[in-house]
Each structure stands twice: as structure tokens, then as C-alpha cells.
Amino acid sequence: DAKTTQPPSMDCAEGRAANLPCNHSTISGNEYVYWYRQIHSQGPQYIIHGLKNNETNEMASLIITEDRKSSTLILPHATLRDTAVYYCIVMPGNTGKLIFGQGTTLQVKP
Amino acid sequence: SQTIHQWPATLVQPVGSPLSLECTVEGTSNPNLYWYRQAAGRGLQLLFYSVGIGQISSEVPQNLSASRPQDRQFILSSKKLLLSDSGFYLCAWRARGDTQYFGPGTRLTVL
Numbered sequence: 001d002a003k004t005t006q007p008p009s010m011d012c013a014e015g016r017a018a019n020l021p022c023n024h025s026t027i028s029g030n031e032y033v034y035w036y037r038q039i040h041s042q043g044p045q046y047i048i049h050g051l052k053n054n055e056t057n058e059m060a061s062l063i064i065t066e067d068r069k070s071s072t073l074i075l076p077h078a079t080l081r082d083t084a085v086y087y088c089i090v091m092p093g094n095t096g097k098l099i100f101g102q103g104t105t106l107q108v109k110p
Numbered sequence: 111s112q113t114i115h116q117w118p119a120t121l122v123q124p125v126g127s128p129l130s131l132e133c134t135v136e137g138t139s140n141p142n143l144y145w146y147r148q149a150a151g152r153g154l155q156l157l158f159y160s161v162g163i164g165q166i167s168s169e170v171p172q173n174l175s176a177s178r179p180q181d182r183q184f185i186l187s188s189k190k191l192l193l194s195d196s197g198f199y200l201c202a203w204r205a206r207g208d209t210q211y212f213g214p215g216t217r218l219t220v221l
Contacts (some may be wrong), residue, residue, distance in 0.1 A: 036212075041198075041215075041217075042214065042215070043200050043202075043212035043213055043214050043215045044154065044200070044212045045212070046209050046210070046212075047210060049209065060199075086154075094211055096142050096144065096204045097156055097159065097169070098144075098146075098154075098156065098161065098202075098210060099143075099156065100146075100154040100155070101153060102153050103153065106195040
């Protein structure tokens with residue numbers, strides 16, 4: 001079973017920041033938080049991951065709470081092409097075994 | 111740079127027929143390889159993973175099998191397809207301790 005909880009759907013206006021929350025209250029000390037997204041009929045796309053510290057790359061920012069029980073993925077300026085299902089996954093450091101939940105369907109609207 | 115290929119992109123097969131889906135990775139050596147399936151309207155489920163040639167771990171009991179005959183080749187097979195085998199099959203690769211990347215997938219319809 002997935003170890004994360006995400007809202008099933010969210011809307012965001014084009015050009016605004018999209019903030020996608022994820023709860024992972026049972027996360028262990030050696031487990032990373034990964035975010036992927038899946039655009040319809042395509043393979044999942046890696047976005048970002050982190051362990052303790054906040055992370056930023058060209059796609060998004062990942063904010064992890066100090067107790068690591070929740071995190072937020074931030075898309076700073078959402079576009080229509082960001083419409084997708086976003087998956088938050090916790091994974092032990094070296095297993096590579098991703099357990100996907102139902103994710104959040106983000107709809108970016110013009 | 112690394113590239114992952116899957117073929118075919120789509121496949122329609124009758125119930126009871128055999129299946130062979132192929133996945134190859136370029137630009138890396140000794141990757142971990144994974145097969146996932148996504149049934150219609152559902153999330154992705156890990157089916158098999160491999161840490162090396164000939165080494166296969168199965169995550170769920172099913173009608174499918176996997177093989178890794180070469181370092182960068184991963185094959186998903188079935189002797190007799192069931193209707194419930196329909197879905198979107200995704201191969202993924204991962205270098206040691208690094209992020210996992212997915213291929214474009216094969217959409218299988220069993221009729």
C-alpha cells in the first residue's frame with residue numbers, strides 16, 4: 001500500500017503557483033520523498049525528490065516539513081501543459097521500488 | 111545521455127495468446143530495471159524488478175513472467191493472456207542509488 005495521502009484533485013489558474021500537498025506521517029528516517037507526474041497516456045515523469053532539506057530544480061520546488069510528515073510540491077508558474085496526475089511517493093534509499101498511490105489530478109485552467 | 115525504449119507502443123491480442131514485450135536501455139551499464147502495470151483507471155503497480163542479468167524479483171503473483179537476458183534488456187512475457195492482463199505496461203530503469211526513469215509504455219488490450 002502507498003504510504004502517502006494526497007487530495008484526489010486540484011485546480012489551478014494558468015500562470016499561478018500550484019501547491020500540491022502530500023501527507024506521509026509514517027515516513028522513516030532513510031526514506032526519500034519523490035514526486036512524479038503522469039500526463040495522459042504517457043510514462044511517469046520524474047520531477048524532484050528530497051530527504052530532509054527543501055529542494056528546487058528547473059521544474060519545481062519541494063518543501064518538506066521539519067518533522068518530515070508532510071511535503072508540498074510547488075510549480076511556480078503553472079501552464080496548461082502541467083495538467084497531469086501528480087504522485088507523491090516515499091521510498092527507502094536504495095530499493096528503487098516505487099509504490100504509487102492514486103495521486104492528485106491537477107487541472108490547470110486558462 | 112540515457113534512453114529507454116519500449117515496443118510495441120500498442121498491442122491487441124486475443125485471450126490465450128502469448129505475449130512478449132521488450133524494453134532496452136541505452137547509455138548506462140548495470141541498471142536496475144523494473145516492469146510496472148497500470149490497469150484502466152488505476153495507479154501503477156510494480157510487477158518485477160531486476161538488479162542484474164538473470165536476476166528477477168516478482169512483486170505480485172500473476173500470469174506474467176520477466177527475464178533479463180542481457181544487461182540492458184528486460185522482457186515481459188506470458189504464455190497465455192487473460193482479459194485481466196490488459197493495461198498500460200511501463201518499463202523503468204535506475205542507476206545505483208539514483209532516480210528511476212520511465213519508458214513510453216506499451217498499451218496492451220486483450221480481447
